Amino acid sequence: MNEREAEKFVKKDNVWKKPDYQAMLDAGSPLGVVYFVKKVRDSLGASPQYRYSDNTPEKRFARQKEYIDTVRQIQAVMEDVQTVADAMGVYDRFLVGNGYVDMVQGWGSGIHYSATEKGRNNPVITDKLARTLHIRSEAYFERDFTQKARKEQFGVPKDQKVPAGYAIHFYDGKNGYSRAGDWRPGTYYVTKGYSILQTNIESHEAALRWAKEFAGQRSKSGKVRFVPRQLEHVHRGGPDYRSGQEINGQDYLDTFGFRGGEFGNWMNQNDRQASLNMGFEALKDLASALQVNDKDIAYQGVLAIAFGARGSGNAAAHYEPLRKVINLTKMHGAGSLAHEWWHGFDDYLGTKMGAKGLLSEQPYLYPLFKKLVDTMKYKPESQEQAARRTEIQNARMQKNAEGWLDSAVLSSLKYYGDESTLEQYAALKTAFLSGEPGTVDKISTLKKQTAGRVIPKSERERLESFERILHGMQEQETPQIGRTETDYYRNSMKMGKECEKDGGYWDSNVEMTARAFACYVKDTLPYASDYLTGHAECALTFVTDKSGNTELLRAYPQGEERKAINAVFDEIVADLKLQHILTHEDITQPLPVKHVPLAENEQISMFTDSRPSVIGQLAAAKPAVKEKPVQAASKSTHAPEL
Template sequence: MKNIRTEEQMNRKIAYDCGEKIAGARKELAARKKAFLLSMSVEDLKRVEEMSTEEAQAIVTKKQIWPFDMKNEKEKGRSYLMAFGIKMLYDRISPKAEDGISRSDYLQAILRLKEWTESIQTRDEMMDCFSKLRRHLELEGPKPWILLAAERNVRTAKKEYEWALENPEDFSEALLNEYGSVSAVINSYKTRIEEAEAALEEALKEQKQALQNPFLALGYRFATTFLDNNSYKAFRNKFLYENGNWNKWEAAVKKKADKKNKSTNSTKEKWTRVLPEYFERIGGREIQIKRPEDLLVIFGLRGAQFGKWVEDNSGGFHLKNTAEALADLADILAIQDEQISCGKVLGIAFGARGKGKAAAHYEPTLKVINLTKEGGMGALAHEMAHFLDNCLYEFSLGERTTGYASENPLGAKLPSSVQEAIDAVIDAISKGDAVKTVPNENKRWSFTGKFRQMYKLLEGNVAKTIAFFEKEYLEEKERLEKRLMERQDELNPAILKKRLKKIQRDCTKNIKKVQQVIAYIHEQETGEKLKDIPIATGKTYFLIEAEELDKGRKEPYWSKPREMFARAFESWVQDKLNQQGRRNDYLVTGTKAIIGQPYPRGEERKKINEAMDRMVCILQEYFFSQFKTKEKNATTKMRPKEVITQSIGTGSSTPIEERFMMESNGQLYLF
């Protein structure tokens, strides 16, 4: 193997980089990030994205690209009114690129808006900027009224010209006097066509330019401010009625400072993995490993990376335990050791790429797992779940991607049975019969008779009655959304999104109201005043508790499908080890089924494990088999058949092929 040691690693015997050089070490990534923050160029952004999409997402934000501040505007000598107008625009920009918007478009849109506003000095210039933005955003839509009006003018001019050719006798005396002759009048109609066509051509050029430089990339709120008539009117009036003669700088700067000094606990984690005092491994094969090259050979890894502060002692600890953990995971999955890396694409890093408080993380761009020097133990199964989830989706598409099979439909390179198996796991994770409660507002409600009628038909069952009407509202929501999506080719994307949000908002409002109405009916019928109203959620407690952990966060983490899948996979791995009387705390630990923990428990855990069993079996047939090596080396051996059987099954000695599937006409069917 090529020597790729860093300067600090030259005298190390264990903790040194080997195999393929894994890009994106902290030092290299920091240099690329610094270059981007200095240049704010698309080229430097792409260089960061090549190493880490997560880091790119973290630095491509409104505050990083355009750190607008009222205090700075005052120091630059800008008038309060102009700074106020720019702040109105700035506040409506999305904090980061929204889903479906490329970071490069978002970056360029902010820089373009910043350039537009830089030279504005008067109220009229600011109003012109607002009008220009409104026109630009309108032209970015599929059927902008500006273009439709220009096309209509061309049609009208042509019809008028045809009329003039056919009816010269109908020309008025005033018209003839104005132009001097019939032919001159006809030529005037012809000129109108040329002018209308020129205006249309100009509008098309303007549209092309708008599409090449989209302001829609600034986000939903920014776009709807200008595209929605009522929002635009309110926005303009807010600026127009602001009295620029008042000296409001002090108040504006103080408000910013107060906001900065506010403390918040929104980012404080509500759960962290508790590591055992001593790491144990019970059972499992003995793995002979003396140096990092052995890890690469045995498990088909493409490279290993050690951080600057990971010395031989800690490096040796991580190396040995990682090898044993991957061997145990291969046993559980019933695959060859080399197959664990899905075609030699996985890289492993120890204390080389840590960020924030995460004990470990997976980078889908570079297909590398990083375990921190002190806290990465017990998280390898979780990160391997992310790796397999990502590789499965990538394999199905036949192209590089950072997406996950748990969050996206698979591509055509895998059969439908694989998608069905994954769907079954996701359903087991998210769909259940969990009941939650909401506080009773104890108000008097007016309602139609159908609510009381259904309550009685369902024998006074509050949860079932609410569930019935919730289903009705959700079905109506789907109908409205479908009808609206049929017009998506006609509507500006921002307006489409606004109307979809309104449908969702109205549905949520109706569901909340019906919960209170049924509780009120129950009180009228039985005299019982419910303190809390039971709600059948249709979800698992696993999902509900994840959503609870997400409360207070700016965006979901615990309830993301990929994270739910990874924690379900962890639980499955630990349960499989327990069934065999085995244990590996370095691979997985802390998935105890306790209320309030972010792991499945009880019957839900059992159902998830059963679905995971079937999915793994299908993956052996259609996914892992693609990475099987023809010849085995001395360090890599297939597990005995009894181990394979036990690792996927429930302890029975029946072969997995007979228990989980049957072959018929070349197709695979689940029982």
């Protein structure tokens, strides 16, 4: 494994495959014992944890090996656990037996355990793991494993599980809670917390069905993942870069310098030919839009491409940073090529600029990328926005100043003064809040005359500070122009709330730059190129606010914001050409006319004997697990995209 592969594949699920807990129960293993095995495995970290000192590839590799060895040690011990007695012996057998913990004889408290240096230096050995393994007695095991397993419905088939938070009870006619006496013995009732939801249900199956239906009605507001619509037609109005010819895989290798490529097994000959033709023209259009050399499209031989071969859930297309591959999923991928190409270029630039991953995740490494992110997310305020913000800030400042002033003097004036004193204070407070210099001195004098003491020094200094700020507010003739969030950024955050479970995808630098780049290419090309940018403006949905009003939400840049973002992309492309990361070309040349046509029924392939595909080798190395053809790929480390 290379470094990035090790980061991806050294995981608990690959070292200790998840056991078939249901099969263990079916084989007669006690419920608590199987649940114990599960909790022990769950207490292990999903991947290696690194110390601050693990700052070289060699040290991280050593930590990964240590993780694998330790997980396999605990797996070997757990595979022998069949009874409660076995479970109670795991702590000594694993932790003590492998030297992670020492048994220490106390003076009067018996034996206790202490972590050894080996245990302290191994990140797999955690307090969580030790607590799970430490079973004090059979009663403890019964309470913490067997009873908890029943409570969590562990081992209960999915279709038999009661919805979370609900419970089904049998009424035997003895201990009921009916005030009207209308509960029928021999029936079931459903509760949620301390609330009784339904009674007199004839059977457990009927009660379960009722609980599921009721719980389903309460969760109909779940979010729906956004999936772009497939283009009905793919239009293109640019030059005939193919010279009227059918494109084959070798044309991709020769023209763009792709490292390799592949097709999915489900793509027929017509699908492959159409994908090759449209993809070739789209990539030529991209080179024309950026005015770069064709070889820059594959980042000078770094990039590979796949059509319908490396699917990722519902994603129409995706980029895999681990293998540096763009995949377009049959016709669903049409329209997303510019978006995915940018992800690959973002990754390529990250390597060039010294980022650990995509450059958009560390934009400060390249000032123009930092400028791009700032331009996408923020814009200068309008005069009206600045005035409104200043008004709100001033009102907040005056409210705070008034509160501090009242707390410093008002109670004393009320206690020792009279109505005339309070009238003087009211006039002085008005002057103070308007920023009139010297007002704090006058208020302190008033307090001295009334209560016999001045404002304490610490409070006086704070009030004088407020006085200077309030005075400055009055002196400022026009509000200073600040910055505010762009509509693009706000709409991206709203899109995440509408279409994401956890958030952080739509408003990430990675996704926002990719959507903005697709719009940039669409605007730069003087003609339509749907296969390249057809999905540039597809990120939209209807949302309803609390008042029931519906609006169309667009999570892509528009108007003046879009022009500003496009200008920064112009700067980035120009600067990368100056740095010779990109090569300037004024004109994109068409493919030379071929004199040797494809043979009838020739299989279109992007693999050649002289230039085998890395992806193809990886796919060939995987054992077949199904009789029917399958897509040959590992899942992407990148989140599913458009």
